Amino acid sequence: xxxxxxxxxxxxxxxxxxxxxxxxxxxxxxxxxxxxxxxxxxxxxxxxxxxxxxxxxxxxxxxxxxxxxxxxxxxxxxxxxxxxxxxxxxxxxxxxxxxxxxxxxxxxxxxxxxxxxxxxxxxxxxxxxxxxxxxxxxxxxxxxxxxxxxxxxxxxxxxxxxxxxxxxxxxxxxxxxxxxxxxxxxxxxxxxxxxxxxxxxxxxxxxxxxxxxxxxxxxxxxxxxxxxxxxxxxxxxxxxxxxxxxxxxxxxxxxxxxxxxxxxxxxxxxxxxxxxxxxxxxxxxxxxxxxxxxxxxxxxxxxxxxxxxxxxxxxxxxxxxxxxxxxxxxxxxxxxxxxxxxxxxxxxxxxxxxxxxxxxxxxxxxxxxxxxxxxxxxxxxxxxxxxxxxxxxxxxxxxxxxxxxxxxxxxxxxxxxxxxxxxxxxxxxxxxxxxxxxxxxxxxxxxxxxxxxxxxxxxxxxxxxx
Amino acid sequence: xxxxxxxxxxxxxxxxxxxxxxxxxxxxxxxxxxxxxxxxxxxxxxxxxxxxxxxxxxxxxxxxxxxxxxxxxxxxxxxxxxxxxxxxxxxxxxxxxxx
Numbered sequence: 236x237x238x239x240x241x242x243x244x245x246x247x248x249x250x251x252x253x254x255x256x257x258x259x260x261x262x263x264x265x266x267x268x269x270x271x272x273x274x275x276x277x278x279x280x281x282x283x284x285x286x287x288x289x290x291x292x293x294x295x296x297x298x299x300x301x302x303x304x305x306x307x308x309x310x311x312x313x314x315x316x317x318x319x320x321x322x323x324x325x326x327x328x329x330x331x332x333x334x335x336x337x338x339x340x341x342x343x344x345x346x347x348x349x350x351x352x353x354x355x356x357x358x359x360x361x362x363x364x365x366x367x368x369x370x371x372x373x374x375x376x377x378x379x380x381x382x383x384x385x386x387x388x389x390x391x392x393x394x395x396x397x398x399x400x401x402x403x404x405x406x407x408x409x410x411x412x413x414x415x416x417x418x419x420x421x422x423x424x425x426x427x428x429x430x431x432x433x434x435x436x437x438x439x440x441x442x443x444x445x446x447x448x449x450x451x452x453x454x455x456x457x458x459x460x461x462x463x464x465x466x467x468x469x470x471x472x473x474x475x476x477x478x479x480x481x482x483x484x485x486x487x488x489x490x491x492x493x494x495x496x497x498x499x500x501x502x503x504x505x506x507x508x509x510x511x512x513x514x515x516x517x518x519x520x521x522x523x524x525x526x527x528x529x530x531x532x533x534x535x536x537x538x539x540x541x542x543x544x545x546x547x548x549x550x551x552x553x554x555x556x557x558x559x560x561x562x563x564x565x566x567x568x569x570x571x572x573x574x575x576x577x578x579x580x581x582x583x584x585x586x587x588x589x590x591x592x593x594x595x596x597x598x599x600x601x602x603x604x605x606x607x608x609x610x611x612x613x614x615x616x617x618x619x620x621x622x623x624x625x626x627x628x629x630x631x632x633x634x635x636x637x638x639x640x641x642x643x644x645x646x647x648x649x650x651x652x653x654x655x656x657x658x659x660x661x662x663x664x665x666x667x668x669x670x671x672x673x674x675x676x677x678x679x680x681x682x683x684x685x686x687x688x689x690x691x692x693x694x695x696x697x698x699x700x701x
Numbered sequence: 702x703x704x705x706x707x708x709x710x711x712x713x714x715x716x717x718x719x720x721x722x723x724x725x726x727x728x729x730x731x732x733x734x735x736x737x738x739x740x741x742x743x744x745x746x747x748x749x750x751x752x753x754x755x756x757x758x759x760x761x762x763x764x765x766x767x768x769x770x771x772x773x774x775x776x777x778x779x780x781x782x783x784x785x786x787x788x789x790x791x792x793x794x795x796x797x798x799x800x
Binding site for chain 1: 709710711721729754755763765766767769772773774776781792794795796797798799800
């Protein structure tokens, strides 16, 4: 047993250190490949001295075959070239095209992998986040060794390892009105793979101002949506959604969940639409929207309105231009932040609150109390504190008798008044619950500040977070 | 009038998480043709179980909701004045932002 245990921990240690070295090596390879690209781009004809893996991407080289594909390119992209309606012509367009993917998350991961693989000449990636363990189930471009590293570096390394002959440009910064015009103007096609409403309005408006087609995808839960905006006289995002939705209607994957493969499917379709636009092959999904309902295995393609003459961004008499774009406040417009961070409410007086360390003290001292966990039942099933009673917030009022009963039982056992504490995931719903409890006569109810996340952070580092 | 009413993008949560509703809508007295305006009122009374403000704003759908009649944006069919026919499929989709 002991010998096995020793071996297991040695293997785990070795694995961890090898994974760390691997991601380091991948980053070094990625950096060298990027440097090589730069040097080649500066050369007049893009020819590499030893002739191997020549990447004359944006420059045109006469190969002597009547087109500018090198022998390596012919072999690499042969299955594209074999498609009669695609062929050398479309592949050459792809090699000369430039596509910017905003967001290297669930949608951006497969989109970037396919766009790199298919030979897009210049591929830009914008993201300011770092790779986290809870990304891995859907953000398939990242690997475990890159946890904690910037997503852009991880995604760029993956793209370069698939195709070292394309130029990959990293923008490790949040996209804002201050940098969007400059970054997006360098690309032919923009792919919106972001996760929030203000970014979607901002990217669409910037595409309108710059006259760029926008491939827009979104996914949440088991559903996905896809369309192409601002293409060939078609509608922009604002034509469809002139007024932003209420913030309560903007659910996020980190709150509502998402089945990993769903953004995967939408991201693949985004790559497909971008390829169709870049090559002028096929019919881009403009003026139409694809709706995916993965649970019922149904894809519906619906006809949507055309460009709106009254559109603030692209309408007939609009005066919306670059300076206005730069001054537009997208966070005010949508009432939501461009870099969403968890909501932190502060609804209660200090004496109606207790922090997780203080609550731990109460447990250690054996103080009689009742702990109500107001998260939804499926959250409670993931993990909960011992002896907590799950009463989801919406059913709180209906289940008050259970709380009274629990308090009474404690008091009968101890003969003293019991305290009533309320906990949730992050400490917002617990405050709402305490407000209701106060109104309904449970005036001693107090919430645990920061919820189970604070408990995991400040009291028990082994307590699972999600 | 037999209609199929569908909800997606999270709107189904307002109707006990049921996405597809095969419904029989009686025409209001003295009315010959059912319009989307009539149907919205009927849906609010008969299908929406909670938070109606997440579905409607004023007499139309709230911002961020697409209404589709037979797979076509209702902006193209006459919005609230769109007249419905037997066996029409009306879909309401909340736009998604996640990724």
